[in-house]
Amino acid sequence: MQxxxxxxxxxxxxxxxxxxxxPDQIEYIKCRDYNTVCQAIRRLSVRxxxxxxxxxxxxxxxxxxxxxxxxxxxxxxxxxxIAGDLVATRPTAVNLQWAVDRMLRVLPHSIGDGxxxxxxxxxGDSPAAVKEKLLAEAQAIYREDLEGNRRxxxxxxxxxxxxxxxxxxxxxGALATAGIGTALxxxxxxxxxxxxxxxxxxxxxxxxxxxxxxxxxxxxxxIPVTLxxxxxxxxxxxxxxxxxxxxxxxxxxxxxDVANKIGTYGVAVLAKEHGLPFYVAxxxxxxxxxxxxxxxxxxxxxxxxxxxxxxxxxxxxxxVNVWNPAFDVTPARLVTAIITDxxxxxxxxxxxxxxxxxxxESLKRR
Ligand code: MRU
Numbered sequence: 001m002q003x004x005x006x007x008x009x010x011x012x013x014x015x016x017x018x019x020x021x022x023p024d025q026i027e028y029i030k031c032r033d034y035n036t037v038c039q040a041i042r043r044l045s046v047r048x049x050x051x052x053x054x055x056x057x058x059x060x061x062x063x064x065x066x067x068x069x070x071x072x073x074x075x076x077x078x079x080x081x082i083a084g085d086l087v088a089t090r091p092t093a094v095n096l097q098w099a100v101d102r103m104l105r106v107l108p109h110s111i112g113d114g115x116x117x118x119x120x121x122x123x124g125d126s127p128a129a130v131k132e133k134l135l136a137e138a139q140a141i142y143r144e145d146l147e148g149n150r151r152x153x154x155x156x157x158x159x160x161x162x163x164x165x166x167x168x169x170x171x172x173g174a175l176a177t178a179g180i181g182t183a184l185x186x187x188x189x190x191x192x193x194x195x196x197x198x199x200x201x202x203x204x205x206x207x208x209x210x211x212x213x214x215x216x217x218x219x220x221x222x223i224p225v226t227l228x229x230x231x232x233x234x235x236x237x238x239x240x241x242x243x244x245x246x247x248x249x250x251x252x253x254x255x256x257d258v259a260n261k262i263g264t265y266g267v268a269v270l271a272k273e274h275g276l277p278f279y280v281a282x283x284x285x286x287x288x289x290x291x292x293x294x295x296x297x298x299x300x301x302x303x304x305x306x307x308x309x310x311x312x313x314x315x316x317x318x319x320v321n322v323w324n325p326a327f328d329v330t331p332a333r334l335v336t337a338i339i340t341d342x343x344x345x346x347x348x349x350x351x352x353x354x355x356x357x358x359x360x361e362s363l364k365r366r
Contacts, residue, residue: 002220006051006175007058009139012065014058018045019175023216034063034082041089041096044207048176049250049286050145053095056086057138060103064131075127076107079134091298092259092327093250094288099141106133142178148283148341149179156186156246156281156339163196164243167233170204170261171213172248172281182248182281184217186339191223198224200242204261205230206306206324230263237274245271246339249282256332256349257294258282262325268334277336284340284360287353294329302326 004026008015014037015028029045031037037059040046046055063082069075083100090096108125125133160166166187173184180188191197199218204210211227218225228236236242245267251259258264258280271278291297304322309315316322338345338353342360345352 002174006178007046007055007142009058009142012062014055014062016040016046016055017175019047019213020045022175022212031059031062033066034059034086037062038085038089041086047209048171048173049093049095049248050149050177050182050283051175052090052093053099053285054138054142054145054178056089056096057099057103057141059086060100061131061135061138064127064134067127070127072108072127075130079107079130080104090300092300093286095250095283095285098285102141103134103137106130106137145177145283145285146179149177149181149185150189151341152182152281152283152339153180153185153189155341155344156279157189157193157195159277159279159337159339159344160186160190160195160197161243164190165198165200165241167200167202167236167242167245167267168214169202169210169230169245169247169264169267171209171217172246173214173217175213175217176248181217182283182339183246183279184214186246186279186281187218187223188221191221198226200233200236201225201227202230202233202263202267203227204263206310209261230266233267234270237270237276242274242276244277244279246279246281249280249286249338250327251291251297252280252282252287252338252353253291253294253297253332254287254289254350254353255293256335256338256347256353257297258330258332258335258338259294259297259299259327260330262328265328265330265334268330272334278330278334279337279339280330280335281339284342284357287340287357289353289357294331297327297329299328300326 014031018027018029064079067078087100173181201210201214215227249258249260268278302324307322307324332349
């Protein structure tokens with residue numbers, strides 16, 4: 001049973017489960033200012049696209065709360081500066097930008113009034129009132145992600161056969177979201193529906209999100225899990241030991257190209273070679289309709305030390321050249337279906353994703 005929460009907001013403080021310490025220790029970082037949230041995102045204490053988005057939303061609440069001014073123009077400039085700092089923490093997962101943009105729409109100037117005039121004068125919102133609205137919006141983002149996970153689980157579970165060995169890469173579970181997870185949410189829902197599910201978890205070099213986090217989550221849930229190193233996935237498939245693959249996503253372009261944890265692309269190519277379905281589970285907030293293809297997705301490159309060493313010990317010669325992209329892009333042609341919180345979509349994704357967006361916007365307007 002899950003006894004922890006990825007993050008928790010109470011009394012003006014965001015508590016973030018420090019995922020760098022898992023599975024050894026369950027410790028929370030108390031964030032009382034937005035810089036602590038920025039730091040937690042940068043060092044992957046909180047990670048996974050939807051979780052980063054929700055944490056950043058609360059980060060903006062903390063940053064705005066600390067602004068002392070009564071001057072509307074100054075207040076808005078301060079909030080926008082904090083928003084910029086939060087968005088700059090990690091570039092690939094679009095949920096971060098999406099959540100911060102959504103928070104900024106709460107600011108009065110987005111209604112179309114003059115910045116300075118709009119607070120206090122034009123629409124009657126003082127900085128204090130805007131601070132409350134920002135908190136309500138962050139809570140809505142968190143709650144909607146939680147509910148979206150549940151729906152995604154239901155939609156996705158229908159694609160899973162009554163008995164299935166599922167390969168997953170990285171951690172797209174409860175730790176990466178506000179709810180039961182995206183890829184692991186589908187796996188949880190299928191398991192709860194009585195399907196005979198077993199999971200193969202890629203360890204996910206270099207930071208071992210699969211070994212440390214996915215294996216931990218699945219064991220707590222009582223779902224059989226077998227850990228493999230990343231380079232075993234091909235042989236696993238060749239031996240007929242996996243029936244399908246499900247992964248999460250950090251950003252999906254309008255044509256269905258998927259950025260996800262480094263190594264995902266290789267798994268997708270292998271799935272194609274072995275005739276296995278390759279599913280991606282992600283909420284609508286992970287789809288970047290501004291990008292026509294995956295070519296334009298910014299890919300984070302992280303510190304060489306993540307590759308040259310582990311747990312504080314060097315495993316490579318001092319001074320060796322390192323390339324450490326944290327994500328890769330899987331072309332849409334390798335993706336069997338995308339499981340979203342609004343339903344499952346199939347190729348051609350340029351059309352099916354656009355339709356999904358149009359339908360969800362018309363639902364919102366009703
Ligand atoms: O670097 P991370 O751990 O933040 O990368 C996370 C992933 O790549 C996940 O698969 C993705 O964010 C989906 S999480 C629901």
